[in-house]
Amino acid sequence: MPEETYTVVVADDEPELREAVCSMVRWEEIGFRLVGSAGNGLDALQLVEQLQPDLLLTDIQMPFISGTELAKSVREIQPLISIAFLSGYDDFEYAQRAIENRVISYLLKPISMAELTAALREIHVKMEQRFRELRPVDVHISKHLTTASLLLDPYTEVSAEEAETLLHESGMVFTPPYALSVFSTGVRHADQRAAHMIDRILRKYFSCCSFASGGRILSLVISEDGFAHLGAALDELYYACRRMLDENCILGISRVYSSLRCCRDACREAVEAQEKATEPGIFRYEDPSDVGTAASASAGSPLRDGVRSLCQQAMRIIAAEYPDESLSLSSVSDRLHVNPNYLSANMKKYVGDTFINLLIRERMEHALQILQQSGGVRIAEVAAACGYSDQHYFSYCFKKYHGISPAKLRRTDGENV
Secondary structure, three states: OOOOOEEEEEEOOOHHHHHHHHHHOOHHHHOEEEEEEEOOHHHHHHHHHHHOOOEEEEOOOOOOOOHHHHHHHHHHHOOOOEEEEEEOOOOHHHHHHHHHOOOOEEEEOOOOHHHHHHHHHHHHHHHHHHHHHHOOOOOOOOHHHHHHHHHHOOOOOOOHHHHHHHHHHOOOOOOOOOEEEEEEEEOOOOOHHHHHHHHHHHOOOOEEEEEEEOOEEEEEEEEOOOOOOHHHHHHHHHHHHHHHOOOOOEEEEOOOEOOHHHHHHHHHHHHHHHHHOOOOEEEEOOOOOOHHHOOOOOOOOOOHHHHHHHHHHHHHHHHHHOOOOOOOHHHHHHHHOOOHHHHHHHHHHHOOOOHHHHHHHHHHHHHHHHHHHOOOOOHHHHHHHOOOOOHHHHHHHHHHHHOOOHHHHHHHHHHHO
């Protein structure tokens, strides 16, 4: 039996196949634990938000939300999730979409349970390899660690020219114009092994060097594109700490600067943002006298009230714009200048449910009012007024939420008049 166990959600709209996959695969023997199953894309998305599985095994062609759309949405709320497509469509277009969505495996129906089990074993090996690359490992003190400690040490004077030379010699390649920031990651085991793991993640997005100091890990990050990928990097880093270090972290972020002379100021800000936090999360330094210079793509306020305010803004958008079919976690996150994962996690913490469930609740409560108060309105019109162009999709959501279909509710109300 494999040493590492990964959680999995199965999504397929064929009930017999879904039941067979869930009940006949010996999940534990091949290193998985089945935590949920869904018969359509909407239910699958809700399960991923709720259960945060390591693997999603999904069909491509499903009602309401397709497998490819589902893959895009779940990556927004869980950056490190592995996705495997199980599909009857042997077509280049679908394979191309699989590549675009970075799926770990593309399996074709019909498939026997023996073939599926063998494929899942291969998927497990790929996942282990992926996480093995992220796990903390024993490392020697290297030149870039010494360089980072010199640049961030408040008692060491290094000119910008000397700093640039030191960074280039230590392997950090960048050219002007560039922007720099410092991350301060607070974890229980803040050692150089954990710093090495954080470096491996951040280097996919930026030039970076990290080292352990004072019970935290300090990371000097330099970007040549204005930190366009800051949100994705922070999401992946936060999730990796939870998955690989088995703990939630407090991540403080400095403002963005354009000179290496500011390294020590950035370090002070990142540590201050982290120390102000009272719970796990991603927190940005904000100077009340100079808020406008803060990184617009960073992940939120260091004060809890700031996070609550963010969630309240999202709730106001939902309340005002629920009839808009295009309203989504991604679109609202873009408007609020935060990451979908960050917004979703905080909505659940401070409002009590995930974004998609809160949006559905708003739509379903208004749908009930319309159906009860406007007897002459067609169900298709009610659906459109609540953000659904697909009447079948609307009816499914309504029955799931209220326990009765809209058509039956209308008949029942008519009989009671």
